[in-house]
Amino acid sequence: MASMPSPREPAQALQAIGWRVGTSVPEGAPQPWRIARVIVQHRNGYILSDGEDELAAQPAPRFLRRRAAADERPAVGDFVLIDAATPAVIQQVLPRRTVLARAAAGERYARQIIATNIDTAFVLMGIDGDFNPRRIERYLLLIAGSGVRPVVVLTKADLVKDAARHTExxxxxxxxPADIELHALNARDAAAVAPLLRHLQRGDSAVLLGSSGAGKSTLTNTLLGRERQATGAVREHDSRGRHTTTHRALIALPSGGCLIDTPGMRELKLTGEEDLAESSFDDIEALALTCRFGDCAHAAEPGCAVRAALESGALDPARWENYRKLREELGAANESFAAQLERKAGAKVQTRALGKRLVDKYGRR
Ligand SMILES: Nc1nc2c(ncn2[C@@H]2O[C@H](COP(=O)(O)OP(=O)(O)O)[C@@H](O)[C@H]2O)c(=O)[nH]1
Ligand SMILES: [Mg+2]
Ligand SMILES: [Zn+2]
Structure with missing residues (x-):
């Protein structure tokens, strides 16, 4: 008797692309369904991977409706249910384990997804001229409250000779905070980046954040063991033949985990969902609670713990200033976020009310 080909467990291959064993597929899934992960998002569609093969896919029309929220559309990192059509159609986005988002640039409030279903965000910054602790604090605040673990990676350590940098x-x-890892390394050196591999084991997903030129694609290539991502801080209008990263891409690594390389983000606007108490500013938040007055403005009030810390040198004034600035920005973003939720809820109520009026007039069909 010829042996039957054993039916391939879909989750088996998917584990190579970050699928967690034990995740279940929700009821009401289209039949027959397949699971794949969004690895690239293009202007005109998606590239998915099932852990073995890549395939092109289109989103189901409902994702593209004008009213559909941009952050509910499939994004890089999403596990999606696709049908058997060619090209495949993304029917459903499976519940997201984590979401990393920023606010889109511009007047109107919109939440823009950076990546989903990730465990670790590597915040990259060169220790060369690019070094700026205030920008690291902004990244850490953007991550705070998302459930994603931040790891700070200072690249170009091989270029640093002066002691001043080491002091910085x-x-x-x-x-x-003591629980945030900090690495200073040469992103081109496989041995130097090896300590990062403990966040990149089977089932792990990570994203690389940082300005253009920070070394994200260089690190990706080193972890991958080959030159897959184009590198070099070449400006976009500079057509010298080298292209740097233009879109997010999820890449499976030999260590078993996967990594999302991103183009540098020029602006990192807070969404309003960030949590200061869970950010690198948690000590300042705690300190401010010890001021004598509950509504201390940390100006001239007696018993101000913040001013005392600034005067004694326990609190870095530049860091305090950044905290105030980001806190204010967070407050404003929070208001826009709340207003948008209200608008959305209002729109839903309106649609429902309209539906009801139509039913009243024409009867239920
Ligand atoms: N010496 C040195 N050069 C680096 C390091 N990391 C990145 N580079 C260089 O910095 C430039 C920009 O790197 P790239 O990976 O394209 O940055 P990305 O924009 O963040 O992807 C390239 O020329 C890299 O070779 C590092 O750790 N040491
Ligand atoms: Mg790049
Ligand atoms: Zn105070």
């Missing part, structure tokens, strides 16, 4: 790294280490 030590100062940054002292300011970061």
């Amino acid at each position: 790294i030590a100062a940054l280490r002292a300011q970061l």
Whole structure:
């Protein structure tokens, strides 16, 4: 008797692309369904991977409706249910384990997804001229409250000779919460980046964040063991033949985990959902609670713990200023976020009310 080909467990291959064993597919899934992960989002569609093969896919029309929220559309990192059509149609986005988002640039409030279903966000910054602890704090705040673990990676450590830079790294280490990892390394050196591999084992997903030129694609290639991503801080209008990263791409690594390389983000606007108490500013938040007056403005009030810390040198004034600035920005973003939720809820109520009027007039069909 010829042996039957054993039916391939869909989750088996998917594990190579970050699928967690034990995740279940919700009821009401289209039949017959397949699961795949969004690895690239193009202007005109998606590229998915099932852990073995890549395939092109289109979103179901409902994702593209004008009223559909942009953050509910399939995004890089999403596990999706597709049908058997060619090209495949994304029918459903499976519930997201984590979401990393920023607010879109511009007047109107919109939440823009950076990546979903990720465990770790590597925040990259060169220790060369690019080094700026305030920008790291902004990244860490953007991540705070998302459930994603931040890991700070200072690249170009091989280029640093002067001791002043080492002092700056030590100062940054002292300011970061103890549970946030900080690495200073040469992103081109496989041995140097090896400590990052513990976040990139089978089932793990990570995203690379950082300005253009920080070394995200270089690190991706080193972890991958080959030159897959184009590197080099070449400006976009500079057509010298080298292209740097233009879109997010999820890449499976030999270590078993997967990594999302991103183009540099020029603006990192807060969405309003971030949590200061869970950010690298948690110590300042705690300190402010010890001021004598509950509504202390940290100006001239007696018993101000913040001013005392600034005067004694326990609190870095630049960091305090950044905290105030980001806190204010967070407050404003929070208001836009709340207003948008209200608008959305209002729109739903209106549609429902309209539906009801039509039913009243014409009877239920
Ligand atoms: N010496 C050195 N060069 C680096 C390092 N990381 C990145 N580079 C260089 O910095 C430039 C920009 O790197 P790239 O990976 O394209 O940055 P991305 O825009 O963040 O993807 C390239 O020329 C890299 O070779 C590093 O750790 N050491
Ligand atoms: Mg790049
Ligand atoms: Zn105070």
